[in-house]
Amino acid sequence: MTDKTTKIAGVMGWPISHSLSPRLHGYWIKKYGLDADYRAWPVKPEELGETFARLKHECAAEGGVFRGTNLTIPLKETAFEVVDILDPSAKRIGAVNTVVVGPDGRLTGRNTDGIGFTDSLAEHVEISELKGGTAVLLGAGGAARAVAVALTDLGMAKIIICNRSLSRAETLAGHIGETAEAAPWDARSNLLEAADLLVNCTSLGMTGQPPLEISLNALKKSAIVTDIVYVPLETELLSAAKSRGSIVVDGLGMLLHQAKAGFEAWFGITPEVDAALRRHVLDGLKGK
Structure with missing residues (x-):
């Protein structure tokens, strides 16, 4: 009892x-x-x-x-x-x-997801250096909403929201305001050329879920890559980004x-x- x-x-x-x-x-x-x-x-x-x-x-x-x-x-x-x-x-x-x-x-x-994301990111990078940069955000669900707001508060100049449902990406971009724009899912790999920060806010890549299929060829090595998935701790996205020399942040800190x-x-x-x-x-x- x-x-x-x-x-x-x-x-x-x-x-x-x-x-x-x-x-x-x-x-x-x-x-x-x-x-x-x-x-x-x-x-x-x-x-x-x-x-x-x-x-x-x-x-x-x-x-x-x-x-x-x-x-x-x-x-x-x-x-x-x-x-x-x-x-x-x-x-x-x-x-x-x-x-x-x-x-x-x-x-x-x-x-509390937004502050969780920011506090975790701050353990790995100087977040003030993100001000004025471009973020590519994969996903448009509840966690993506929190991360998008956090990125706005960090002063990022552009947040590109890429989601399997374009209408949901457009809705979130409209919620965030003029710094945000929506992009179709099939454009995700090409969007990375402009990215200073890539954030996966989908469940893709999580144990038991489908893989996140994305090419990092266009991503510059100085870009930061983070994944809110923490099972597994090192997702295929983070592993691929690390092999290219990018700073990676796993989802456990958030x-x-x-x-x-x-x-x-x-x-x-x-x-x-x-x-x-x-x-x-x-x-x-x-x-x-």
Whole structure:
């Protein structure tokens, strides 16, 4: 039986078996000696609203309290329509990756993906040098929305959004504003000639998903290449870019840094992202 004071949070997605979030948050829970639990819930988009209501009752029946959840593919945009309150970060991005249950039971949707992406990038490159440059962004889903906003805040002069559905790319470009433009998916390899930064925000290349088919021949060696996929840690995209001499940034850093704000909101502790945490989470990648 869970103790009455136990705070319960977790991660939702479809699928969810690949997620390292339980290992990540579990590390922090143990490190800070908290009476808390972090779980993984497989949830389809059409089940999201009902799942929130059910978990409030199920956690209470266990003697705990449901504090909220992280959201991953494909729930980040669905949650935008389900939560009761939208934090300014979620409103600006148009997607939710973190839900916090308030004392009154209302759900607040936040988005920490943007700061997670920026903090991770800053561990590898001098991000001020990106100002005025051109980014090619693959994808137009919830994570892509957060990254596009982050790139705008970094002062990039042009953000080219390339997506399998051109209409979704156009919608996101319109949301971002004059610095963004949409491009068709079949142009993705040719777009790289102008890129100072290439970001894969699709699930292509993730374990269990189709490969990301793209040629890096036009990409200059000085370009930075990053992938939000972290299973596998070194995707085929990153491997190919590294072999060309490019600086590469894997998706694990974004996962670690985006998690900080949610953990603090649910459990009342500001956690630290350090080398020990990264090693612990990396151990969880073995066999994935």
